Amino acid sequence: MTLFIEQCLNGLQFGLLLFMLAAGLTLVFGIMDLVNLAHGSLYMLGAYFAATFSALTGSFVLGAILAMLATLLVGMVVEVVAMRRLYGRDHLDHVLGTFGLILFFNESVRLIWGPAGLALPLPGWLQQPISILGFQYSAYKFSIIVVSLIVAGGLYALVMRTRIGMLIRAGASNREMVGALGVNIKLLYTLVFGLGAALAGLAGLMQAPILTVQIGMGENILILAFVITVIGGIGSIRGALVAALLVGFIDTLGRSYLPDMLREVLSPAAASTLAPALSSMLIYLLMAIVLIVKPEGLFSAGQR
């Protein structure tokens, strides 16, 4: 039972982490109509920045904050230099252009930080397990859950309760009209892109102590973020949250329980061959099912 609760918490943690990545992706798509493959590169940069800054400052938290600011900055620069020219073009152009950016970022990271991965050590107070409701859980994973919930709440407040959020929502439903009403659309776009980048960077730096910081780390998880935006409905932040949690739970629980479940019905040999492949397929199966039932995703933003 404790194992089950622990796996559920792991699922929640992974889901929230994915949400931060997917939220930026879906924001950028919903508002700028831009498919950004380089989103995973910003996730990677967040992790690299955090490793560097926390080594420089000697503080994990300070390093994390600096890393987020740095990713925000990189995101805004990328928007001004490259992305801005891609708006309003074909999706194929987006895919190709941002694919070029991935190559650029990966090689830049190799050039600056070297081909070997980095480690981002945790401070002592995050390494101890803490006890929640009478059982032990990793303090770091728990703090990821807390931080993600705060960020998700903050994002909700920003989008639903502030003037900027109003403009963002207005931009998502009708870009031309917002521009015609005198809103500085260019600045808004740069801000939104920077916000998405910072969220991706935060996700990257939070995942970094659990996995190693390495080149290409953003590419695998980017696909998951895409799957989430598709399941949730492109452009919908609420959809992204629901889909991210769904994917987080299914992936985590699938990996831990599917082998045992298969062993009940199949021979041990067959089960151990089939289980890893099947558990990594689960979320794609989920996506296929969602698309068969609702081709526009669970919560489609409705405008396209």
Add this chain to the structure above:
Amino acid sequence: MPPKTSLLTLRNIVVALLLIALALLPVYAQLAGDRFALTLFTRIVIMALAAVSLNLILGFGGMMSFGHAVYLGIGGYAVGMLAKEGVYSGFVQWPVAILASALFALVIGALSLRTRGVYFIMITLAFAQMAYYIFAGIARYGGDDGLTIYKRSQFIEALNLSDKVQFYYVCLVILFAAIYLVYRLINSRFGMVLQGVRSNEVRMRAIGFATYRYKLTAFVIAGVLCGLSGALLANQADFVSPSVMYWTRSGDLIIMVVLGGMGTVIGPVMGAIALLVLEEVLSGFTEYWQIILGPLLLLVVLFARGGIDGLLATLGERFTLRRPS
């Protein structure tokens, strides 16, 4: 009166020279003793076949598939898995590669084509990743590490695929056949409908075409051609691993198509040559060659949308305009 179209444009001359050069390459390799050129160009010809197949749906059908490299893996694994089980006959391996690719294309096409736009991009991507994880998870066939193929596909006594020159010509003949097939297809009624769907699907449906079926058919044909390319690639490398169907490889294929010129029959071939030769040249200069390739791609997207083929056509027009007629 419409202007007389001359066959002797700059573009056509370049294309003809290119095809002749491809056909004569082994002669050069033999004379100059440049064995590496033959290896490189065998790979280029195989990748060109994959790019030609992608172009059928991307360039002519307007279907932005981001998972096309999956067929490279399926075709490759059909060869590799059969070889592992002791079946070396190409008369079995290649049809299995084709059938498996067709079946996979039929299933994922039937599902993916229900969606459009960016959903389609991401779904094809996700299905390809799914296949990637499946093959990476099968321990019997090497899993992550891939599968070494100890014997190339066996056909008749006279044909030895282990011979570099013979293998090159087999690949080249298949590529030329594929180019001819695509050329005939797009100029047929089927191809006209397909291109109509690309320009305006709603209108095509309104005048009574079952566009879904046309798109699905094109999707399956493209999958089959790419699966064949995968079977060739596995034979060339004597190895197949899940990495051939990783999503960045699908990205490479798209780059080839766009770099060469989308929606032209020969463009993808030029794109494959350009990308792979560029890769060779740039990596000779610096280990960090992708730092150049990345921004270069962005520039092509921003400023040279017609690709190499479009560039040749434009150059050709300027060239003819300057002459007094």
